[in-house]
Amino acid sequence: MATHSNNQYYVPHGSIYPAIISIGLLSLASGFVFSIANNQSADLAYLQTPGKWMMVFGALLILSMVFKWMGSVITESLTGSYKSWEDKSFRIGMIVFICSELAFFAAFFGALFYMRVLSVPELASFDPLFTPYKDFLGTWPSIGPGGAVLGAEYVPDPKFMAMGWSGLPAINTALLLSSGATITWAHWALIRNNRKQLILGMALTVALGVTFLICQGLEYHHAYTEMGLTLGSGAYGASFFMLTGFHGFHVLLGTLMLIVILLRCIKGHFTPEHHFGFEGVAWYWHFVDVVWLGLFIFVYIL
Template sequence: MAHAHSSHAPSDKYYVPHSSPWPIFGSVALFTMMCGVALWLNHVAAGPWLSTLGLLALIVMFAGWFGNVISESESRLYNDAVDRSFRMGMMWFIFSEVMFFAAFFGALFYARQFSIPWLGGEGVKVFTNLLLWNNYENAWPTNGPEAVGGTFEVIPALGLPAINTALLLTSGVTLTIAHHALKAGNRKMLNIFLAATFLLGFLFIFLQAEEYIHAYTELNLTLHSGVYGSTFFLLTGFHGFHVTIGAIMLAVIWFRCLKGHFTPTNHFAFEGVAWYWHFVDVVWLILFVFVYWL
């Protein structure tokens, strides 16, 4: 993935690897993990163990498969056609991630703009309020009718969320500097600013964990706190998961840079991870505005 074009790879040939065990291995790992999660949700004792086994197998698959891709790249087996396919694949992957978060933002929007006003008797839905939830008030944030999960407090936007926003925005700047350093052939600056980027990412995760502990132990804000609690933790939790994956990928790219991988003109693996990181930054900005601020 590092060198998309080389004299070692014919320009009119598309590299197709020999048979690989990783697709079937990954399928078995995913199936095992999903079965374990299903059993876990149904309170079967073997569920946590099975899901953990599937997750570990999935990690092995990622490490092995990406290791093969890196080896093929460093062996100069890829050409411009392969590079284009990598770019198209990454674009479609990020598009799928956009749709993933759009579903959760859509749930948040629907709850705030439609469900809660209807339950509160706004507009033509006044009978919904009278017949189903009399005296329920249209307000946000809400734990829903009958105060599902008990009363709770929200996390102020100008606390840890604002600090995490600054961290992610700064990480976007350091990653851009690292990218320009790579294109300029400045390996020292590349390594320094790339390391700063993934360290900022891990610091973000640490502070988000602190925020969750504070929410659960002191604010009574949990997944069971009605529609606000569920949408809050789904959006912030999945985003935190994406930051974790992105920081790990940046760390792997950093180790590859230390080993001398990538050139100023051929470094799609770096660019692909950079696209993903900037996407994560943009999602956080939207999340910060609509979940914490408004």
């Protein structure tokens, strides 16, 4: 049984969810290894089909357990198990989590700056007698020297084009900035206990997040099919897809969280006095917005 009193921090009872999620993670990872085994050895090709099913099983197991686990947390919140100090600890935990996410993206931005400012110009500055890549240019965006043959002349992909800031990237920027405004509007409505505006603001935020993901998918398709811009397009392609791809993954997770919060708003789970679940997701969404602004400036414009 869970223990709790007015003078005691809430301690939930033992849960089997972490153990089952661990099984799901093991199945997912093992299935991935088995599914690519035929690329390494033809003798292991028979593992590919069961490997794919293991991945499906692991993913479904993880999703179902996360759904059940989060349902238990919501039930604990609605039944009054969380008091002021639990609320405070949740806020501290969310702040620490966002700081860890900030460090994650800072590492990728650091790699981007290192390539642009140091490594690419340094490769181009080598004496032609000593560099293995002839005629390599130190300009950005750079798709080399990955496309060059060692010791041969550097010839860039003739179809390669850098992604500009106009078009879909500009539209996505407008979408995310607008979503930041709509979720803030929804928060104000929650504080005023205006459920109609709260639900409308959250619905608009979800719609903007989904539209962003659709636009990014279209952008990736355009990059691969018409611009010659792929994950293997040297330093620029790798940094572009790693930064925008990880950000898109965070937008996907944030959109899923927004959908859950929208459903909870419809059910009336939040009050003006107690709504950290809403605030935590709003903080995360604003963080995603800020990261995109950095991407838009340093990846698309500069």
